[in-house]
Amino acid sequence: MLSCPPAFFRTNFMPSLTKNQKIEALAKLVQRKCRGAGLTAPPQRTVLETLMYAALLENATFDKADLAYAVLENYYIDWNEIRVCSVRELADTLSDLPNPEAAADRVCKALQGIFEKTYMFDLEEMRKKGKALAEHIKTLESMSAGSPYMIQYVAQVALDGHLIPFDEAALRIMRRLGLSQISSDGTKEVCIGLDRVILKKSSLTFAAQLHHYAAGFYEVPDAPELLSQLSAIDSDAVNRSWMTPVLAATPLVQPVIPVPVPAVAPVREAKPVPPPKAPKELPKTPPVAKPTEKVSDKSPPVTPAVKNPAKPVTVVKKEPSKPSKALPAKKVPPKQPVNPSVKPTASKEKATEPTKPIKKPKVVPPSKALRKKKPK
Numbered sequence: 243m244l245s246c247p248p249a250f251f252r253t254n255f256m257p258s259l260t261k262n263q264k265i266e267a268l269a270k271l272v273q274r275k276c277r278g279a280g281l282t283a284p285p286q287r288t289v290l291e292t293l294m295y296a297a298l299l300e301n302a303t304f305d306k307a308d309l310a311y312a313v314l315e316n317y318y319i320d321w322n323e324i325r326v327c328s329v330r331e332l333a334d335t336l337s338d339l340p341n342p343e344a345a346a347d348r349v350c351k352a353l354q355g356i357f358e359k360t361y362m363f364d365l366e367e368m369r370k371k372g373k374a375l376a377e378h379i380k381t382l383e384s385m386s387a388g389s390p391y392m393i394q395y396v397a398q399v400a401l402d403g404h405l406i407p408f409d410e411a412a413l414r415i416m417r418r419l420g421l422s423q424i425s426s427d428g429t430k431e432v433c434i435g436l437d438r439v440i441l442k443k444s445s446l447t448f449a450a451q452l453h454h455y456a457a458g459f460y461e462v463p464d465a466p467e468l469l470s471q472l473s474a475i476d477s478d479a480v481n482r483s484w485m486t487p488v489l490a491a492t493p494l495v496q497p498v499i500p501v502p503v504p505a506v507a508p509v510r511e512a513k514p515v516p517p518p519k520a521p522k523e524l525p526k527t528p529p530v531a532k533p534t535e536k537v538s539d540k541s542p543p544v545t546p547a548v549k550n551p552a553k554p555v556t557v558v559k560k561e562p563s564k565p566s567k568a569l570p571a572k573k574v575p576p577k578q579p580v581n582p583s584v585k586p587t588a589s590k591e592k593a594t595e596p597t598k599p600i601k602k603p604k605v606v607p608p609s610k611a612l613r614k615k616k617p618k
Contacts, residue, residue, distance in 0.1 A: 296395035355386035
């Protein structure tokens with residue numbers, strides 16, 4: 243009796259599974275491969291901290307994401323310092339991740355978008371039960387708070403939503419199994435039917451196991467081990483591509499039906515108009531010569547030219563000296579005798595005034611004076 247290999251039997255004789263059966267088989271596969279991996283429930287973090295952790299966890303294992311998050315907590319002061327850091331500087335501190343620059347870019351853009359909308363780093367108002375989960379997701383999308391995986395992870399872990407986040411590593415497995423499709427508007431890739439098969443109470447466990455399993459093959463998407471395991475679920479998994487499909491940048495627009503345009507009578511072509519002729523140039527009038535000035539007979543003597551003069555030579559005309567008229571001599575007043583009895587004035591003003599002539603007292607001979615005093 244001839245024996246056939248199991249792969250040949252599954253490929254040719256095993257019936258194809260439905261979408262729900264593929265999801266159940268995938269859940270059993272990731273549960274079996276992640277047994278003993280030490281996956282635990284996510285710790286209690288704020289909404290913003292959960293968003294930052296999701297930026298590091300995308301396409302990375304939990305161990306590497308935990309180390310990178312510890313670096314952000316211990317190396318930087320606060321979220322504002324991380325926001326103002328350059329992508330290159332932040333990527334140097336996240337070297338353990340598979341793509342540090344992409345993770346640093348997600349962190350910086352998310353913090354910048356939240357700060358521009360709220361001017362603070364606090365998203366705890368989203369935990370209130372007044373709004374539906376879809377409204378919180380729209381709020382995060384309007385803030386440009388991160389990639390679709392980051393927003394879905396926050397909605398599931400922090401806001402207790404019933405959905406499963408998919409990053410690029412997990413979407414590659416879903417594409418291999420034919421469980422992903424393009425949305426109706428052509429702008430995103432979705433996986434429909436998971437919420438009906440995976441219940442809410444087991445959604446956190448399934449999401450963590452799927453992420454851990456897919457992140458191990460992120461850098462080797464065509465690993466033989468991965469292809470053999472997925473072929474056991476779907477025989478066409480090897481033939482399908484794992485690459486990202488081309489998505490439309492904007493929603494698809496319905497084709498515009500052309501409206502018939504009424505016929506218009508043909509317009510006669512106008513005859514070409516010759517270019518205008520350039521105006522004739524007028525004859526130029528000769529310049530009028532100015533009358534020459536008469537040269538005076540008494541022209542100054544011409545100085546001979548000196549070769550390489552060191553200093554300019556100036557010619558000075560000597561005029562005939564005119565006889566000087568004798569000026570009248572000034573009358574000098576005679577000096578007056580100085581009276582010793584008169585003291586010189588101290589003030590300058592009085593000294594400048596002209597002094598009056600002092601009358602000389604009459605000197606009486608002593609003999610006559612004595613004669614007058616003697617009694618008769």
